[in-house]
Amino acid sequence: MTTPVSSMVIVLVGSVIGSLGAIFLKSGAHAVNKNWTSIAFNWRLALGIATYLVSSVLFVKGMSNGELSVLFPLVSLGYVCTLVWSRLFFHEVITKVKLAGVGLILVGIAFLSLGSR
Amino acid sequence: MTPATSAPEVHVPDPAKRKLAIFIVLGCTLLVAIAQYLIKLGANRLSHAGLLATLIGILTIPQLFFGYCLYGVFTVMFIYALRHGELSILYPLIALSYVWVTITAVLAFHETTNPFKIVGVLVIILGVAVLGWGGGSK
Numbered sequence: 001m002t003t004p005v006s007s008m009v010i011v012l013v014g015s016v017i018g019s020l021g022a023i024f025l026k027s028g029a030h031a032v033n034k035n036w037t038s039i040a041f042n043w044r045l046a047l048g049i050a051t052y053l054v055s056s057v058l059f060v061k062g063m064s065n066g067e068l069s070v071l072f073p074l075v076s077l078g079y080v081c082t083l084v085w086s087r088l089f090f091h092e093v094i095t096k097v098k099l100a101g102v103g104l105i106l107v108g109i110a111f112l113s114l115g116s117r
Numbered sequence: 118m119t120p121a122t123s124a125p126e127v128h129v130p131d132p133a134k135r136k137l138a139i140f141i142v143l144g145c146t147l148l149v150a151i152a153q154y155l156i157k158l159g160a161n162r163l164s165h166a167g168l169l170a171t172l173i174g175i176l177t178i179p180q181l182f183f184g185y186c187l188y189g190v191f192t193v194m195f196i197y198a199l200r201h202g203e204l205s206i207l208y209p210l211i212a213l214s215y216v217w218v219t220i221t222a223v224l225a226f227h228e229t230t231n232p233f234k235i236v237g238v239l240v241i242i243l244g245v246a247v248l249g250w251g252g253g254s255k
Contacts, residue, residue, distance in 0.1 A: 022208050025192075026199040049192060056156075056188065060171055060181070064160040072215065079209040086205035097251040098205055104244030105212040108237045112215060115233025 003066030011071045014058030015078035021051030023085050069116035076109045131201065138202030139249050141194055142210045148191045150217035155184030206248055213245050 028044030039045065063071055079102050086092040159181030163174050175181045198207055216238050222228040 019208070022199075022204055025196050026204050029196045029200040032196075032200065045196065048196075052188075052192065056185070057168070057171055057175075060156060060160045060163065060175070061168070063157065064164040064166070064171075068157070076212060076215075079212065082208040083205050086203065086208075090204055092203045092205045094205060097247060101206075101244045101248030101251070102209045104247060105209055105241055106244075108239070108241030108244055109212065109215055111233050111237030111240060112219060113237075115231050115235075115237055 003070040007062045007066035007071065008074060010058050011062035011066075011074045012077065014055040014062060015075045016081055017051055017058065018055035019078040019081035019085060021048045021055060022082055023089050024048030024051060026090065067116070069113040072116075073106075073109050073113050076106055079105065134201035135203075138198035138200075138207060139210065141198040142202075142207045143213060143245075143249070145191050145194050145198075146211055146213040147217055148187050148194075149211060149214035150221065152184045152187035152191065153214065153218060154221065155180045155187070159184060209248055210245055212241055216241050216245075 024044045025048035028042050028046075028048055031042055031044060032038050059075070083094055083098065083102060087094050159174065159178040162178060163171055163181075166174060175185055195207075219234055219238050223230045223234075
């Protein structure tokens with residue numbers, strides 16, 4: 001079984017969109033308080049969940065046609081995007097420890113993919 | 118030093134809740150692993166389906182439906198965790214689900230294992246540990 005390029009592109013787009021969804025979820029989460037309307041009328045949470053749904057549909061679409069060993073690492077690229085977004089939107093400090101942690105995770109996923117061939 | 122009167126960050130992280138957020142997300146990865154397995158099972162029945170057929174499939178194929186329900190539970194817990202923790206730590210922690218998926222595949226479905234998979238699982242666990250323990254310190 002080979003993995004078509006179209007599947008790779010779909011999964012890659014899905015993982016970038018998913019990482020964007022996390023931004024909305026986090027900013028929406030901070031707006032939640034004890035009042036239930038802060039959840040029901042929280043457009044950021046709604047947008048975050050909608051973004052996740054879109055990325056999930058793209059994952060199903062991409063994964064239905066191709067090898068998980070190729071497609072899983074593409075999903076993990078979303079973690080790298082998230083580091084960038086966290087710094088841009090939430091002014092989080094990207095420490096060397098964080099980079100090392102994410103780097104190790106990416107290397108680990110690459111090994112898993114090699115083992116899944 | 119002048120007092121921080123105009124700091125852009127209004128959110129003051131509580132160390133105890135921050136730790137709880139990390140454990141919640143680590144627990145969530147088990148849900149993601151189960152959801153991903155179910156979704157993969159269901160997705161096999163969808164190859165070459167269009168976007169609309171995929172959407173209908175999510176509602177009508179039980180494996181896809183329950184897989185997404187689990188994702189729903191995960192999302193609620195993840196939102197709670199995001200309130201108290203940093204996105205740059207919590208989001209990559211989800212990678213632990215790869216470890217669960219691999220272990221389940223080997224133990225429950227008797228998929229063969231090999232040195233690459235073992236190294237991969239160990240390196241991911243190491244990365245998650247580095248992020249979880251050391252990510253919060255400067």
